[in-house]
Amino acid sequence: MLLRERQTPEGLLVSVCDDDCLGETYENGEVSLEVTEEFYGGTEADEADEDAVVDSLTRATVANIVGERAVGVAVEAGIVDEETVLDVGETRHAQLLWMR
Template identity: 85%
Template sequence: MLVRERQTPEGLLVSVCDPDCIGETYENGKVSLTVTEEFYGGDDAEDVDADAVVDSLTRATVANIVGEEAVGVAIDAGIIDEETVLDVGETRHAQLLWMR
């Protein structure tokens, strides 16, 4: 999975996606999700395992998660409630906001 961390004035923004999602656009009715290299990939993104994904998500203030594997890791770790996950076309998408 690809993880990218960015420090913002509001806190740590984390993006996580399955590598095969980069460059794809997923649609479901009025919902459209484009997984761009600029947001999810790039030189700052790291190819990591599930433990590193969980570490990043627990430190995040806000996170965007795309892909069956990435969303599954977040659900299995208890970070994302499966009932809040969106099925968009052929993939899954979840957003996270920690209120600290």
Template identity: 70%
Template structure:
């Protein structure tokens, strides 16, 4: 999985995706999501284990998560409710917002 963390005016933004999702576009009939290098990759993105992804999500103010494995890690850790996960073609997407 790729993990990217950056500071924004609204707090820490974390993006996580399955490595094989990078550069792909997915559709579910109602919406489309593109897993762009600009948002999910870049020089500050690192390959991460499940434990590192969970730690990064705990540091996030806002997080975007794409991919069956990445979303599964967030759900298993209790950070994302399975009922809020969106299905896109053959992958999954979730967002996390700490208030």
């Protein structure tokens, strides 16, 4: 999985995606999800295992998660509720906002 963290004035923004999702666009009716290099990849993104993803998501203020594996890790860790996950085309997408 690709993991990217950005510190913003509002807190830590985390983006996670499955490697094979990068550069893809997924659609479901009027919903379109573009997994761009600019947001999910780039030199600031790291290849991450499940533990690193969970650690990052627990520290995030906001997170965007794309892909079967990445979303599955967040659900298994109890960070994302399965009922809030969106199926967009051939992939899954979840957003996370911690109210602290």
